[in-house]
Amino acid sequence: MNRSTPTPPTGTDAGLAAALRMAVGRLARRLRAQRPDSSLSLGQGSVLFALARHGKMTPGALADHEKVQPPSMTRIIAALEARGLVRRMRHPDDGRQQLVEITEEGSRLVAADQQRREAWLTRRLAELSQEDKEVLRRATEILDRLSQS
Amino acid sequence: MNRSTPTPPTGTDAGLAAALRMAVGRLARRLRAQRPDSSLSLGQGSVLFALARHGKMTPGALADHEKVQPPSMTRIIAALEARGLVRRMRHPDDGRQQLVEITEEGSRLVAADQQRREAWLTRRLAELSQEDKEVLRRATEILDRLSQS
DNA sequence: ATGACTCATTACTTTTGCTAACGATGTCTC
DNA sequence: GAGACATCGTTAGCAAAAGTAATGAGTCAT
Numbered sequence: 001m002n003r004s005t006p007t008p009p010t011g012t013d014a015g016l017a018a019a020l021r022m023a024v025g026r027l028a029r030r031l032r033a034q035r036p037d038s039s040l041s042l043g044q045g046s047v048l049f050a051l052a053r054h055g056k057m058t059p060g061a062l063a064d065h066e067k068v069q070p071p072s073m074t075r076i077i078a079a080l081e082a083r084g085l086v087r088r089m090r091h092p093d094d095g096r097q098q099l100v101e102i103t104e105e106g107s108r109l110v111a112a113d114q115q116r117r118e119a120w121l122t123r124r125l126a127e128l129s130q131e132d133k134e135v136l137r138r139a140t141e142i143l144d145r146l147s148q149s
Numbered sequence: 150m151n152r153s154t155p156t157p158p159t160g161t162d163a164g165l166a167a168a169l170r171m172a173v174g175r176l177a178r179r180l181r182a183q184r185p186d187s188s189l190s191l192g193q194g195s196v197l198f199a200l201a202r203h204g205k206m207t208p209g210a211l212a213d214h215e216k217v218q219p220p221s222m223t224r225i226i227a228a229l230e231a232r233g234l235v236r237r238m239r240h241p242d243d244g245r246q247q248l249v250e251i252t253e254e255g256s257r258l259v260a261a262d263q264q265r266r267e268a269w270l271t272r273r274l275a276e277l278s279q280e281d282k283e284v285l286r287r288a289t290e291i292l293d294r295l296s297q298s
Numbered sequence: 299a300t301g302a303c304t305c306a307t308t309a310c311t312t313t314t315g316c317t318a319a320c321g322a323t324g325t326c327t328c
Numbered sequence: 329g330a331g332a333c334a335t336c337g338t339t340a341g342c343a344a345a346a347g348t349a350a351t352g353a354g355t356c357a358t
Contacts, residue, residue, distance in 0.1 A: 010286045013274045017267035020274075020285060021180055022195045023292040028177040029346085030216045030296050031170055032313095043314075046171045059337065067179050072315055074338055096323045096336045118166035124295050125162045125169075132291050136169060137159045139288030142281050143172040146273050147179050178315080181344095192345075209305060221346050223307055245305045245354045304355075312347070318340085325334075 024143075034120040039113055043068070043076050048085060051102040052110045056089070058097045067147055085109055173292075183269040188262055192217065192225050197234060200251040201259045205238070207246045216296060234258055 010016045032042060040048065047062055057065070063073035077100055080086040085106035091097035102110070115122070125133060159165045181191060189197065196211055206214070212222035226249055229235040234255035240246035251259070264271070274282060 010289065013271045013282070014264055014267050016282060016286055016289070017270035017274055018198065018263060019289045021191070021267060021270060022198065023289045023296070024173050024176050024180065025191045025195060026216050026296040027173050027292050031173065032346085033216065041313075042170070042174045046174060049167065049171065060335090067175050067182075068314090069316060070337065071317085071339080075314080078338095091336095094324070094336085098337075114163055114167060118163050118170060121166035121170060121295070122162045124298055125166055127298070128291065132287075133162070133165060135284055135287045136291060137165055138281075138284045140159065140165070140168045140172045142277065142285060143176050146270070147172070147175040149273055149276070181315085190345080207305085208307095217345095218347060219306065220308080220348085224345080227307095243305085243355070247306075300358090302356090302358105305353085306351100307353100308349105308351070310347105310349085313345085314343100315345100316341105316343075318342105320339075321337095323334100323336080325332100327332085328330090 031121065036116060039117055040109075041079075043072070044080055045113070045117060047073070047076050048080060048102060048106055048110055051086065051100060052107060056099040056101045058091065058099060060097070062100065080106070180270065185265065188266055189258075190225075190228075192221070193229055194262070194266060196222070196225050197229060197251060197255055197259055200235065200249060201256060205248040205250045207240065207248060209246070211249065229255070
């Protein structure tokens with residue numbers, strides 16, 4: 001029953017919450033450590049990826065999407081813009097807002113960096129059974145839902 | 150308010166890796182924000198919980214277990230010790246090492262704090278279907294395995 | 299007994315997020 | 329239309345958490 005891995009009692013919602021929280025924290029740290037120097041931070045990558053997927057978005061929408069406060073998003077966008085990966089435009093209808101758009105170079109980086117950035121995790125995933133990966137695929141959706149709620 | 154759910158293409162290992170990485174990052178941020186002031190940090194809680202489960206451990210083993218560098222673990226242990234939740238002992242066989250042990254008060258806090266600490270996540274989990282929770286239960290184990298490998 | 303290695307710690311830096319306050323723009327009411 | 333109010337993004341200042349490099353104490357093989 002008890003492996004070397006920490007396996008809290010997941011029988012109750014609270015127990016599952018404890019175990020999940022720790023697992024998520026550890027994996028987040030691990031992923032951060034795995035990040036190559038030349039690459040983007042977790043937050044930057046997440047935003048760039050969102051832009052690649054969803055097209056233009058306002059900073060506010062991005063902040064909402066990423067569950068960070070607007071000032072944090074300002075910083076992330078500024079970093080991306082400084083590297084030429086993202087471009088700002090005035091919102092056509094509302095002068096207060098802006099639209100952030102991924103640049104050509106940003107798109108290339110997303111594509112090229114994808115493999116490098118997720119290399120470690122991808123390798124790990126490749127070692128899993130098809131069944132385990134299916135569990136993670138479904139869990140990812142659930143986790144996203146949790147974060148949004 | 151919430152736009153389209155961020156659902157990267159999870160068909161490939163790399164796509165799943167990207168989606169999982171972002172989901173984990175977001176949830177980690179969300180959990181961090183949800184933490185009450187009077188309580189332990191994520192790292193502290195995780196360490197205390199590990200000690201409650203595994204008994205005495207050396208700082209190095211804890212750092213390894215938590216995927217943190219030794220100095221970070223030193224800080225976490227110091228914080229826990231300052232609050233009387235943890236006690237240090239000399240290693241019987243090796244003077245370089247120490248053994249960290251949870252105190253009575255630490256154990257009490259683990260038990261009492263558990264519910265408060267995971268309150269938000271527990272609430273969210275309670276809203277999920279039994280099937281979703283089962284997915285997360287299995288995913289938690291897989292995530293732990295990933296972090297360790 | 300000494301030189302290399304290991305473990306934990308200290309000192310310093312980096313990363314990353316937060317809150318509060320501000321300026322610019324839009325909206326609403328009279 | 330003009331002034332009050334709200335909204336959006338930014339700036340400024342701060343705090344938490346983790347990383348790297350260097351230090352000190354202890355162990356072990358030769």
